[in-house]
Amino acid sequence: MKNRLEELRKQRGIRQEELAEVLEVSRQTIGSLENGRYNPSIMLAFKIAKYFNMSIEEIFIYEEE
Amino acid sequence: MKNRLEELRKQRGIRQEELAEVLEVSRQTIGSLENGRYNPSIMLAFKIAKYFNMSIEEIFIYEEE
DNA sequence: TCAAAATGTCAAGTAAGCTTTCCATTTTTC
DNA sequence: GAAAAATGGAAAGCTTACTTGACATTTTGA
Numbered sequence: 001m002k003n004r005l006e007e008l009r010k011q012r013g014i015r016q017e018e019l020a021e022v023l024e025v026s027r028q029t030i031g032s033l034e035n036g037r038y039n040p041s042i043m044l045a046f047k048i049a050k051y052f053n054m055s056i057e058e059i060f061i062y063e064e065e
Numbered sequence: 066m067k068n069r070l071e072e073l074r075k076q077r078g079i080r081q082e083e084l085a086e087v088l089e090v091s092r093q094t095i096g097s098l099e100n101g102r103y104n105p106s107i108m109l110a111f112k113i114a115k116y117f118n119m120s121i122e123e124i125f126i127y128e129e130e
Numbered sequence: 131t132c133a134a135a136a137t138g139t140c141a142a143g144t145a146a147g148c149t150t151t152c153c154a155t156t157t158t159t160c
Numbered sequence: 161g162a163a164a165a166a167t168g169g170a171a172a173g174c175t176t177a178c179t180t181g182a183c184a185t186t187t188t189g190a
Contacts, residue, residue, distance in 0.1 A: 001108065015166065026149055031168065038147060041176085042107045043066065046127040056121050062111040080136065091179055096138065103177060106146080 002061040006034040008052050023047050067126040071099040073117050088112050 009019050009030075016030045023030070025044065033040055040048065040060075049056045074084050074095075081095045088095075090109065098105055105113065105125075114121045 001111075017166080027167085028150085028169080029148060032148085035168075037169085039107050041147060042104050042110050042121075042125065043127075044147085045107050045110075046066075046125075050127075056107075060107065060111075062108075062115075082136080092137085093139085093180085094178060097178085100138075102139085106177060109177085 001039055001063060002036070003033065004059050004061075005030070005048070008054075008059065009034075012052075019051075022051060066104050066128060067101070068098065069124050069126075070095070070113070073119075073124065074099075077117075084116075087116060 009016070016034070017027045020027045020030045023044065024047075029044075032038055045056050045060060049059055052059060074081070081099070082092045085092045085095045088109065089112075094109075097103055110121050110125060114124055117124060
């Protein structure tokens with residue numbers, strides 16, 4: 001699964017640490033998501049989508065297998 | 066987080082076991098999701114949405130805190 | 131009504147998401 | 161070009177998603 005987190009965060013001009021704070025996760029979690037080390041939980045995906053005012057599907061790109 | 070899994074599955078007239086097979090998870094996982102014992106991973110949520118031809122947001126209802 | 135099918139749910143184990151701590155590397159700014 | 165700020169990423173530990181297996185309860189249908 002790919003995602004547009006880094007792109008969207010930079011559009012907003014905020015740091016990983018700031019995004020982490022509003023989402024109530026650690027900075028390392030944001031970095032790990034941006035760099036594809038793991039996928040977010042569905043709860044975190046919902047929080048992210050809400051923050052960016054977008055749907056989950058617009059931010060996280062599902063690729064089968 | 067609430068979800069409409071049981072309702073949607075029954076609309077389709079299929080058993081938990083059949084849904085589990087097409088989604089490639091165990092029957093217990095489907096039961097656990099329907100009864101709210103835990104939330105799906107985002108990958109499973111995508112598979113479910115694809116199966117029902119709906120968006121994640123139409124099936125899983127996010128409720129803060 | 132009674133047997134078979136479907137669902138509920140627990141327990142124990144594995145895998146994945148997330149945390150904190152720590153340090154290295156890159157980017158920014160003066 | 162040096163200091164400060166931002167990001168990358170590893171390790172160890174905790175929590176949660178998911179598995180298999182087993183058994184109890186509910187629902188369905190002949």
